[in-house]
Structures are given as C-alpha cells and as structure tokens.
Amino acid sequence: MTRPFTGKRLPVLAWEDVKNENRLFTLLAGHRMFGVGRMVTRKSWLETYVEPCYWTITKVKVDYTAENMDHGKAWGFLTFRGKPETEVKEIPKVMYHDWRLVPRHEENNFKMFTPVAEPEPVRYVPYPPLLRAMILAQLQKAGKPLTEPMLDLQRNRFFGKDYFEKERQAKEGTAV
Structure with missing residues (x-):
C-alpha cells in the first residue's frame, strides 16, 4: 500500500481504511457538480462522537491533471458535534481514507439532534x-x-x- 504521489508506504494501521473507505475527492468525482450541496462525514467522527459531525460542501476545485481526479480543494460549512459554524472553511484532511457520503434520504435523520443542556459549572x-x-x-x-x-x-x-x-x-x- 503506497501513497499515490510520493510512492511511500502507508502506515500498517491505515491499510484497512484504504481497502474499505474512500478519499473525499474519490467520493465527489462520481457526483454531479462534484457533490456541491451534499453532506460528507468521516468514519472517525461517527465512531467518536454521538452528536452529528459533517461538512456541507459549497465549493470544489478539482485538480484535473491528477489521475482519477482525486486531488484538489473543497470548501464547506462544518457542523461539529451538533454545532454549525457560520463561515465557509476549506476542508482539511481530504486525503484521509475515512470519508463517507451521507445518502440524500438519510440527511434529515443525520441532521436531527436535540442538544443536551450544558451542565451548570461547579462553583x-x-x-x-x-x-x-x-x-x-x-x-x-x-x-x-x-x-x-x-x-x-x-x-x-x-x-x-x-x-x-x-x-x-x-x-x-x-x-x-
């Protein structure tokens, strides 16, 4: 298992994810307008947090010279642990092999979250x-x-x- 550009070996712990999961641009390349308006999440977020964590894609710049068009930059709105951010940010870690596209019919269920009230700080x-x-x-x-x-x-x-x-x-x- 090697990295596409450098040819260096991937860590052994990443091999399972490489086999079963995809990079962000591998997912977006198969969709109309490269998935603008769609929701993507990471496997690591799904395993770690109960609250919904996802990106809503707003803009994509694909590197058309790359093989399979699996490189580039993407921007979107981050909702992390149920708290949405108001500004558009560049999506980091797009080369990680743990991205998942949230299916359209599951988006509303995925977004639904009733936040638990923050406990009053101990004085x-x-x-x-x-x-x-x-x-x-x-x-x-x-x-x-x-x-x-x-x-x-x-x-x-x-x-x-x-x-x-x-x-x-x-x-x-x-x-x-």
Whole structure:
C-alpha cells in the first residue's frame, strides 16, 4: 500500500481504511457538480462522537491533471458535534481514507439532534480532608460556629494582566 504521489508506504494501521473507505475527492468525482450541496462525514467522527459531525460542501476545485481526479480543494460549512459554524472553511484532511457520503434520504435523520443542556459549572467544592480538618480546628479554636468549609472556584482578578509590568516600569522609570 503506497501513497499515490510520493510512492511511500502507508502506515500498517491505515491499510484497512484504504481497502474499505474512500478519499473525499474519490467520493465527489462520481457526483454531479462534484457533490456541491451534499453532506460528507468521516468514519472517525461517527465512531467518536454521538452528536452529528459533517461538512456541507459549497465549493470544489478539482485538480484535473491528477489521475482519477482525486486531488484538489473543497470548501464547506462544518457542523461539529451538533454545532454549525457560520463561515465557509476549506476542508482539511481530504486525503484521509475515512470519508463517507451521507445518502440524500438519510440527511434529515443525520441532521436531527436535540442538544443536551450544558451542565451548570461547579462553583464550590469541598476542601481536601487534611486542609478541611485544619480549617475546622481553627474555627473551633476561635470559637466561631462550625460550618462546612467550601473552596470557591471562581477566579477573582484583583490586578489586570499587565499590572505588575506597569508597576515595574514605574519603579525603574522610562528610558530616555
């Protein structure tokens, strides 16, 4: 198994995909207008994510000098993990052997996805056991009521990003 242009050997792990899957332009070359308006996805996305991941092809530039017209560039709208992007981007990794064309009759089912609500971020967590014991001992020693100490995870910025840099410059003075 070799690469078409360079003639170098493909990795052994890629051989199975080369036998069973296609490159993007191999799929698009057999369709009218090179598949503009069609949906393509990758086998690796189907195996990894539950949410739909696909490209909607908007523009294709084929290298007509290549054998079998299986080289070129393609652009489209990416929908990754159910979140569509608004701008057209060039499709990367078109030479990988894991592209699949989504059949027309399955496109609507493939697009259907009800996003799961993002869980609310955790604001407070309990202290580690030893630190918790130390804080409770301090509260008991001070005679304050014992309440479960919680660690606040929200980051409070008291100084700007460049506060210390400005302070150092003010201390040193400006170069003349």
